[in-house]
Each structure stands twice: as structure tokens, then as C-alpha cells.
Amino acid sequence: MDIESKTGFFSDRKRRNICIGFGVTLILLIVILVILAFTVFKAKDPVITVDSVALDDLNVGLDRATATVNMNLTVAVNLTVENPNKVGMKYKDTAALLIYRGEQVGEVPIPAGKISADESVRMNVNLTVMANRFVSNSQTFNDVVSGSLPLSTYTKISGKVLIFSIFKVHVNSVSNCSFTVFTSNRTVSDQQCTYKNTL
Known part of the structure; x- marks a missing residue:
């Protein structure tokens, strides 16, 4: 060679x-x-925490002769959404809902946004009752007469995290909070919240 x-x-x-x-x-x-x-860097669901629920406005008119109710009700809900991931999270347009005996009676939009890594964002939402839906429920009159309204809020955050600009993972979280509005003294009590991750 x-x-x-x-x-x-x-x-x-x-x-x-x-x-x-x-x-x-x-x-x-x-x-x-x-x-x-x-x-x-494993993707984790966001954590929604309801910090407080309070009455922002309450006006009740009761006509016993016709068994009808006129009501204006606004509930102020303070939420904290935590992103436990080591990367930023983008979430879609969503809404917080107000529920009365299984029926949606109020809604407020939550616009899409981004939460940085390991960051918590506070959201203040005011849920106003859709009066026509509320008073059309046959149980409304009796609840108002008794002085207590059983309500609940429902909030879902759906988004995605992008890990190393390669792995796209969808994340979701849901919060449900039930509470009672006492019309006589305009207070909120018996608040119970459950949180569910749906990854």
C-alpha cells in the first residue's frame, strides 16, 4: 500500500x-x-384557587301575591391561577360561570393569556346574574322567602406548555365552589371548593 x-x-x-x-x-x-x-420539566396542570367569594351587589324584590322575584345579584370572585411548570404556560379564552341549582345563570369571560414559569396570577371576576334565567327557576321564590340562595361557581383553565420548543403538552384545571347567599344580611357563607386536574 x-x-x-x-x-x-x-x-x-x-x-x-x-x-x-x-x-x-x-x-x-x-x-x-x-x-x-x-x-x-414534566408538564403539570395549573392550580386554580378561589381566594374569596363576596357579594358585590344584591337587590331583591319579592311579590308574594304573584309569587315572583325581581333580583339583581353580583358575586365578586377572587381567583389565583398558579403555573407550577418550569416553563411558561399559555391558556385559551375561557369563562367563569355562576350556577344556580344546576343551571347557568351568570358568566364572565376570562381572556387568553400567558403565565410565566412558577408564577401565580390573580384574577378578580364579577359574576352578574342573568335575571331572566334566575327568576324562571321555580325554586327561586321559595329560596328567596327562606332567605338563602344556593349558588356555585365553575372555572376551567385550558392551555399548553412547550418544553424545549419541541414537546407541546396540553394542561387543564377545573375549580368548583359552592356557597350560600343569605339575602337578609347580604352575606356569603358555607363556601366549599373542589379542584380537579384533567391532564
Whole structure:
């Protein structure tokens, strides 16, 4: 084998070794990224916490002769949405709902937004009753006469996190809070909240 052939042989082997080394490094890098994506950077659902529920407005008119109710009611709800992920989270347009005996009687939109990594964002929403839906319920009159209205709020946050600009993971969280509005002294009591992640 002449010198030129030897040089070509060593050059080919060197190129092959470089390619193999590059391939092994790339595979290792991908494995490390995947491991991190499913451990340290594993996507977590946002956490919705209802900090407080209070009456912002309450006006009740009761006609006993016709058993009808006229009512204006606004409930102020303070929420905290926490992003427990190590990357930012984007969430879609959503809404907070006011529920009376299983029927939606109020709604307020929550526009889409972004929450940075490990950040908590406070949201203050005012839920005003849709009077026509509220008074059309046959139980409204009796509840107003008794002085207590059983209500609940429902809030769902749906979004996504992008890990290493490669892995897109959808995350969801739901909060339900039931409470009682006492019309006689205009207070809110018996608040009970449940939180559910739906990842």
C-alpha cells in the first residue's frame, strides 16, 4: 500500500470516527432531553384557587301575591391561577360561570393569556346574574322567602406548555365552589371548593 493509499485510508477512517462520535453525541443529547422532559420539566396542570367569594351587589324584590322575584345579584370572585411548570404556560379564552341549582345563570369571560414559569396570577371576576334565567327557576321564590340562595361557581383553565420548543403538552384545571347567599344580611357563607386536574 503506497503512501497516498494509506493517507486516504486514514482519512476515511477519521471521517467515519467523527461521524460515529457525532451520532453517539446526538443520540445521548436526545435521550437527556427526553429524560428531562419527563422528569424535571414534566408538564403539570395549573392550580386554580378561589381566594374569596363576596357579594358585590344584591337587590331583591319579592311579590308574594304573584309569587315572583325581581333580583339583581353580583358575586365578586377572587381567583389565583398558579403555573407550577418550569416553563411558561399559555391558556385559551375561557369563562367563569355562576350556577344556580344546576343551571347557568351568570358568566364572565376570562381572556387568553400567558403565565410565566412558577408564577401565580390573580384574577378578580364579577359574576352578574342573568335575571331572566334566575327568576324562571321555580325554586327561586321559595329560596328567596327562606332567605338563602344556593349558588356555585365553575372555572376551567385550558392551555399548553412547550418544553424545549419541541414537546407541546396540553394542561387543564377545573375549580368548583359552592356557597350560600343569605339575602337578609347580604352575606356569603358555607363556601366549599373542589379542584380537579384533567391532564
